[in-house]
Amino acid sequence: MSISKEWKALKATWVLLLTGLVVRIVLSGQFLLTPDETNYWQWSRYLELGYQDHPPMIAWAIWLSTQLFGQNEIAVRLPTVLGVTIAMLYMANLTGKMFSWHTAFHVTLLNQGVLLFNGTALIATPDGMLLPCWAGACYHAARALEKNRGRQWLFTGFWFGCGILSKYTMLLFLPSLLLCILFIKPYRKRLFQAYPWLGLFLGLLIFTPVIIWNRNNEWATFRHVLYMGGIDAEGFFTLHYILDFLMEQAALLSPLVFLLIIAAWLSGSNKQHLVDTDVRYLVWTSLPTFLVFLFLSLHSRVYGNWPAAGYLTAVVLIAALHSSGRSPFKGGYNRIWLVSVFTAYLVTVPVLIQVVYPVFPLPVHLDRTARETVGWDTLGQGVHEAVVKMPDPENTFIFGIRYQVASELAFYVPGQPRTVAINRWTRPNVYDYWFDDSMLIGRNGIGITEHAEYVELLEKVFDRVELDRKVEIFRESPWRGNEKVTTFYIYRTYGFQGGQRWRPRRTEDIRATKKQTAN
Numbered sequence: 001m002s003i004s005k006e007w008k009a010l011k012a013t014w015v016l017l018l019t020g021l022v023v024r025i026v027l028s029g030q031f032l033l034t035p036d037e038t039n040y041w042q043w044s045r046y047l048e049l050g051y052q053d054h055p056p057m058i059a060w061a062i063w064l065s066t067q068l069f070g071q072n073e074i075a076v077r078l079p080t081v082l083g084v085t086i087a088m089l090y091m092a093n094l095t096g097k098m099f100s101w102h103t104a105f106h107v108t109l110l111n112q113g114v115l116l117f118n119g120t121a122l123i124a125t126p127d128g129m130l131l132p133c134w135a136g137a138c139y140h141a142a143r144a145l146e147k148n149r150g151r152q153w154l155f156t157g158f159w160f161g162c163g164i165l166s167k168y169t170m171l172l173f174l175p176s177l178l179l180c181i182l183f184i185k186p187y188r189k190r191l192f193q194a195y196p197w198l199g200l201f202l203g204l205l206i207f208t209p210v211i212i213w214n215r216n217n218e219w220a221t222f223r224h225v226l227y228m229g230g231i232d233a234e235g236f237f238t239l240h241y242i243l244d245f246l247m248e249q250a251a252l253l254s255p256l257v258f259l260l261i262i263a264a265w266l267s268g269s270n271k272q273h274l275v276d277t278d279v280r281y282l283v284w285t286s287l288p289t290f291l292v293f294l295f296l297s298l299h300s301r302v303y304g305n306w307p308a309a310g311y312l313t314a315v316v317l318i319a320a321l322h323s324s325g326r327s328p329f330k331g332g333y334n335r336i337w338l339v340s341v342f343t344a345y346l347v348t349v350p351v352l353i354q355v356v357y358p359v360f361p362l363p364v365h366l367d368r369t370a371r372e373t374v375g376w377d378t379l380g381q382g383v384h385e386a387v388v389k390m391p392d393p394e395n396t397f398i399f400g401i402r403y404q405v406a407s408e409l410a411f412y413v414p415g416q417p418r419t420v421a422i423n424r425w426t427r428p429n430v431y432d433y434w435f436d437d438s439m440l441i442g443r444n445g446i447g448i449t450e451h452a453e454y455v456e457l458l459e460k461v462f463d464r465v466e467l468d469r470k471v472e473i474f475r476e477s478p479w480r481g482n483e484k485v486t487t488f489y490i491y492r493t494y495g496f497q498g499g500q501r502w503r504p505r506r507t508e509d510i511r512a513t514k515k516q517t518a519n
Contacts, residue, residue: 005102006100006101006102007101009100009101009102009104009105010096010101010104012105013092013096013101013104013105013108016105016108016109016112017085017088017089017092017108019112020085020088020112021081021082021085024081024084024085024118024121024122025074025078025081027122027352027355027356028073028074028077028078028081028122029072029073029074030355030356031073031355031356031369031373032073032373032374032375032376032377032412033073033076033124033373033376033408033411034123034372034373035372035404035405035407035408036123036124036125036404037076037077037123037124037125038376038404038407038408038410038411038412039403039404039407039429039430040058040059040062040076040124040125040126041062041066041076041124041407041410041411042406042407042410042411042430043056043058043059043062043430044059044060044062044063044066045063045410045418046059046430046433046434047059047060047063048213048433049209049210049212049213050209050210050212050213050214050217050221051213051221051430051433052217052220052221052224052428052429052430052432052433053221053224053429053430054126054166054167054168054221055126055164055165055166055167055168055207055210055221056165056209056210056213057126057129057162057165057166057167058079058124058125058126058128058129058166061079061083061129062075062076062079062124064079065078065079071411071416076124077121077122077123077124079124079128079129080120080121080122080123080124080125080127080128080129081121081122081128083121083128083129083131083132084117084118084120084121084128084131084132085121086132086135086136087117087131087132087134087135087136087312088108088111088112088117088135090132090135090136090138090139091104091107091108091111091135091138091139091312091313091315091316092104092105092107092108093139094135094138094139094142094313094316095107095316095319095320097142097143098142098275098278098282098316098320099274099278099319099320102324103319103320103323106319106323106324106337106341107315107316107319107323109341110257110315110319110340110341110344111315113341113344113345113348113349114252114253114254114257114311114315114344114348115251115252115253115254115344115347115348115351116252116253116304116305116308116311117131117308118348118351118352119252119305119351120305120308122352122355125305126166126167127167127305127308127309129162129166129167130163130166130167130169130170130308130309131308131309131312132159133159133160133162133163133166133170134159134163134170134173134309134312135312136155136158136159136162137156137159137160137163137170137173138173138285138312138313140152140153140155140156140159141153141156141177141180141285142281144156144190144195144196144199145180145181145184145187145190145281146277148190148193148195150195150198153195153196153198153199154195154198154199154202155199156199156203157198157199157200157201157202157203157206158199158202158203158206159203160173160174160199160200160203161202161203161204161205161206161207162206164203164206164207164210165206165207165209165210168225169289169306169309170309172288172289172292172309172310173285173309174200175288176284176285176286176288176289177284177285179284179288180280180281180284180285183280183284184277184280184281184284186277187277217433217513218513218514218515220428220511220513223510223511223513224428224511226510227509227510227511228300229296229299229300230296230299230300230301231510236299237298237299238298238299239298241297241298241300241301241302242294242297242298244297244301245293245294245297245302245304246294248303248304249304249307251304251347252304252305252308253311253344254340254343254344254346254347254348255343256336256339256340256343256344257315257318257340257343257344260318260321260322260336260340261286261311261314261315261317261318264283264314264317264318264321265283265286265287265290265314265317274320274321278320279317279320281313282313282314282316282317282320283317285310285313286310286311286312286313286314286317287310287314288310289307289309289310290307290310290311290314292307293306293307318337318340319337322334322336322337322340323337324337351369354367354369355369355373358370358475358476358477358478358479359478360479361477361479361480363480363483364475364483364484364485370475370485371485371486374473374475374485375471375473375474375475375485375486376408376411376412377412378471378473379408379409379412379448379471379473379488380408380409380411380412380413380414381413381414382469382471382488382490383398383409383413383446383448383490384413384414384415386446386468386469386490386492387413387446389468389492390444390446390492391444392444395443395444396443396444396445396446397418397419397420397440397443397444397445397446398410398413398417398419398420398445398446398447398448399419399420399421399422399445399446399447399448400419400420400421400422400447400448400449401421401422401423401425401426401447401448401449401454401457401458402421402426402450403421403423403426403429403430403431405421405448405450406419406420406421406431407419407421409448420435420440420445420500421500422447422458422461422499422500423500423501423502424461424499424500424501424502424503425457425503426502427502427511428502428504428511428512428513429502431500432501432502432515435500435501436500436501437496437498437499437500437501440496440498440500441496441497441498442495442496443495443496444492444493444494444495444496445462445493445496446468446490446491446492446493447465447490447491447493448488448489448490448491449488449489449491450486450487450488450489451489452489454489455467455489455491458491458493460499461496461497461498461499461500462493462494462495462496462497463494463495463497464493464494464495465491465492465493465494466491466492466493466494467489467490467491467492468490468491468492469490470487470488470489470490471487471488471489471490472484472486472487473485473486473487473488501515
């Protein structure tokens with residue numbers, strides 16, 4: 001391919017990346033934060049070396065962004081918007097090095113249209129921090145294996161360390177890289193050199209804050225990860241979850257892209273027109289992650305976003321095999337590639353539009369974006385009005401029974417007060433580390449429940465409970481008019497008796513620490 005065409009492809013790739021970045025920044029301010037996002041924003045107000053659910057990178061990044069740009073939706077989401085853009089940039093560079101910048105353009109074109117990557121960018125979760133780290137580690141590891149340069153191994157270790165500070169899925173990068181080295185003969189000698197091990201040491205050194213926090217908190221995060229992996233589940237083998245897992249992957253990637261990836265994993269290394277080591281590298285840095293979660297789905301519930309990092313190099317692989325950008329070869333399966341890109345956008349664009357405005361006639365119970373992003377500001381205003389009417393507003397705390405509601409209130413009640421999750425009936429979470437009964441005993445509160453019968457729970461931990469008001473949340477739909485989304489109940493509660501923290505139903509629950517079982 002000519003230098004001029006490559007230069008045009010390079011410029012077009014950058015235009016795509018910057019356009020996608022601008023579009024996502026604009027979109028990120030057009031809808032309210034989801035419960036998970038406000039939860040991670042809450043973390044940023046209680047900075048720690050680690051947290052009960054995940055490593056701390058998402059909290060650190062949100063703290064920095066909100067310090068610079070204010071407490072608003074765009075600032076909360078900016079780290080993940082930038083993170084996914086960095087991941088796409090790394091994948092474009094990897095593709096350009098391995099194949100051509102024309103192929104890199106096609107990789108970027110597809111990445112911009114994949115629902116999984118757009119959702120990861122626009123919803124502030126640890127995945128948005130994981131993807132750039134995985135992509136950076138993949139890029140520098142590829143360069144290190146090819147050129148055997150020490151600094152590339154150190155960059156690989158740096159991104160690996162930042163990745164496990166973001167999400168534990170990054171640990172899967174290690175066996176992926178090891179399989180690359182073992183099964184690609186020219187790379188085996190790297191295991192007997194110092195720099196790969198120095199890179200690994202650097203990564204583990206970066207991870208030490210999480211080890212310190214967990215050592216001081218009864219290894220709570222690792223308990224949580226084991227629980228999510230189904231260690232407490234009855235039986236080892238089940239078929240209840242695998243079909244859901246596969247359908248979610250097809251939906252998040254688009255069905256045709258998912259099928260192309262599966263086909264590439266099965267036959268990609270047999271394509272003689274591509275450099276064998278490059279193709280096998282892309283297979284080994286993507287397939288193992290998918291297989292781990294596929295096998296896990298035979299035991300417990302696996303969420304659709306969990307394998308996301310593995311698809312970064314999988315997209316590079318299918319672009320190299322099918323797109324018109326593969327160089328120096330021409331022709332090939334261009335039609336199936338174009339249809340794949342088109343269907344990816346066909347899945348993603350309507351979802352993004354629906355998030356901003358309900359243009360499609362979905363009922364509320366099928367529209368998760370409506371259930372998670374509508375009405376929190378209205379509820380926050382209602383809670384504020386209830387607090388003002390309390391006998392001692394300054395000493396009245398705001399709480400939810402679920403941590404998600406408590407976090408939404410923290411963001412959307414005017415003044416963004418510190419809120420509490422009365423957690424004893426739900427599941428362990430970070431509020432158990434921020435509050436205890438001694439901080440709340442005897443105080444009055446304003447509490448929010450999503451079901452009227454939850455008042456019976458509140459009566460167990462307060463001297464007196466009174467309904468202040470019902471807040472009905474509506475969305476305006478061009479198809480269904482003023483459509484009810486949900487109802488919240490705001491209660492005035494007096495004289496907290498104790499019972500803020502989670503209490504395990506059984507002492508052998510792996511999540512139960514001495515702090516909980518001592519209650």
